Amino acid sequence: MEELVLEVRDVSNGLLKDVNLGVEKGAFFIVLAPSGSGKSTLLEFICRNRVIASGQIRINGVDIYGIRNFHKWKAANIGFIYEENNLIPTLNAYENVELPLLAAKVPKEERRPRVLKALDSVGLKEKAAVYPVKFTMEEEQRLALARAIAIDPAIILADEPTGKLPKKQTERLIGLMGELNQKTGIAFMVASHDYSLKNAASKVLELSQ
Amino acid sequence: MHIFKIAFKNIRKNLKFYLPFLLILIIFAFALTTLLSLALGSSQIYKKSGSKELLAVFESNRACVMASLVPEAYKSRIMKLPHIEDITGEVRHIIVYAPKKSMTVAGVEPDKFRAFKDIQIPSAEYEAFKKDPHGVIIGKKVERLFKWKVGEAVTLQRMNFNIRGIFKLPLSVYNGMIVFHKDYLQKLIKKEGYFTAITIKIDSPKNKSKVSKAVEQLFTDHPSGISCKSETEFWGMTEKQMGDFGKNMRVLTVLCALVLFGVIANGAAFCLKRRRGQAKIFQTIGFTRTKIFTIFFMEPLLAVFISGIGGCLLAFFLWIKQPTIGGEHAIIPPIAVTPKVLLASLFSMLLIAVISTAVMAYKTSNGIKAK
Secondary structure, eight states, rough: OOOOOEEEEEEETEEEEEEEEEETTEEEOOOEOOOSSSSSHHHHHHHSSOOOSEEEETTTTEEGGGGGTTTHHHHHHHEEEOOSSSSTSSSSHHHHHHHHHHHHTOOOOHHHHHHHHHHTHHHHHHHHOGGGSSSSSHHHHHHHHHHHHHHHHHEEEETTTTTTHHHHHHHHHHHHHHHHHHHHHOOEEEEOOOGGGGGGSSEEEOOOO | OHHHHHHHHHHTTTHHHHHHHHHHHHHHHHHHHHHHHHHHHHHHHHHHSSTTTTHHHHHHHSGGGGGGEETTTTHHHTEEEEEEEEEEEEEEEEEEEEETEEEEEEEOOOHHHHHHSSSSSOOHHHHHHEEEEEEEEHHHHHHHOOEEEEEETEEEEEEEEEEEEEEOOSSSGGGEEEEEEEHHHHHHTTTTTTEEEEEEESOOOGGGGHHHHHHHHHTTEEEEEEEEEEHHHHHHHEEEEEEEEHHHHHHHHHHHHHHHHHHHHHHHHHHHHHHHHHHHHHHHTTTTHHHHHHHHHHHHHHHHHHHHHHHHHHHHHHTTOOOSSSSSTTTTOOOOHHHHHHHHHHHHHHHHHHHHHHHHHHHHHHHTTOO
């Protein structure tokens, strides 16, 4: 059996009852479900933006509800992409990508190469000094992706990352995510209601309402 | 440092939202600095006009201390009491030199005045004053107001006198006074034989209450009673009777601070309301709630600090060429924005900002509270 990067065991709270799942290292995992079925809530539980009533969530074998300095730990281990408004509009692309590295207290001399590498991997290196207001929706999502991979996390959680994108751009973004997943070995867990993404994943979980 | 940078960039990038807020704050900083300089200046000027070591003897139960009448003969009776080192008398009078403009003049004993008040004046000028019975010495403020020169013969409100010297007595109401020989002023105002107050120098400050009591008991036969208090208290009473300018300024300063509190709180709420969504991003990225609070807290605080400095400097440069005599009375202090006032003003603004924005910043960062 492959090593699990994420384990969700008997998690319950409100909408979700006894959720169990496991994501292997380097997997591209997609949770498919219609809107309102609790996908986003599940992701919020995993990054502790919400608190579970019962159950256990482990990342790399560590029970995340037992971690004391969780914020710093999260900054170094979990990347996150929202459907929209992922970025701080008053910071440029470089500074947005640098933020989680600051939160994880990565030394200054290490930050610059990591930010530039992340921007390069999503094709935005040339736009490092540009502010989000000048980006297209797709570029914004790519920048959010760069910010997530810059910290070299154990897992990247993406909550409807293509929800606001047209079909072609959706395909491009999911393709880029798959490519980065292959290249870096970082596990991805994407929550979406778009069933056409089914083929892009190495593993799919379908939730019913 | 990063938090500071993020907060600063937020202000810079949201300048069109912050600009009206910053401009209003600059106006308030200017007003607060001006009011503070008047309030602090006023209390300072009265406090420094009198000495704690000197005792003033004046007529009790007068509506105005300036109207006190103490017979000159009391001087020799007081002198016989123990612990008295020296004694002098002074007569004061208010003259109206222009519509709604008045000032205090004093009649002193030239031989004693310099021993009691540490005035800065060239010796030759003081000697010339002593020799000329119609001579006067004028405070620096009076010189700036009337542009009088030493040696000039002047008529003011039917009073003829010769300018014999210009003195400085920093932070004192005397700076706004014309000082006459007491005999001449008594004659001019028809109060011959009377002082407004007698000033006593005692051998040791510990004998103050003993001497005060002895003086008051000595004149129990006086129809309205005689009070003997420290000169500082005497000037404090004068300040109150001159309309308590300092107190009024202090009340206005507090009112200004209260309005400022509301302005900062509302301004911060307006600017931070637009940024609630960002709190969630910061949290997801891994910033602690304390750090997120600090970012949102720093932002209005930085705005207040920048505009506070702007307003204080505006007050400083605008009042650097301050009017020589402020307000209707010459003894009202000029607007003097000193480094102490600037610091006090900036500190008060920051304190108000800390209190008023902390709640807003807490609410914004708490909008992401775990459910």
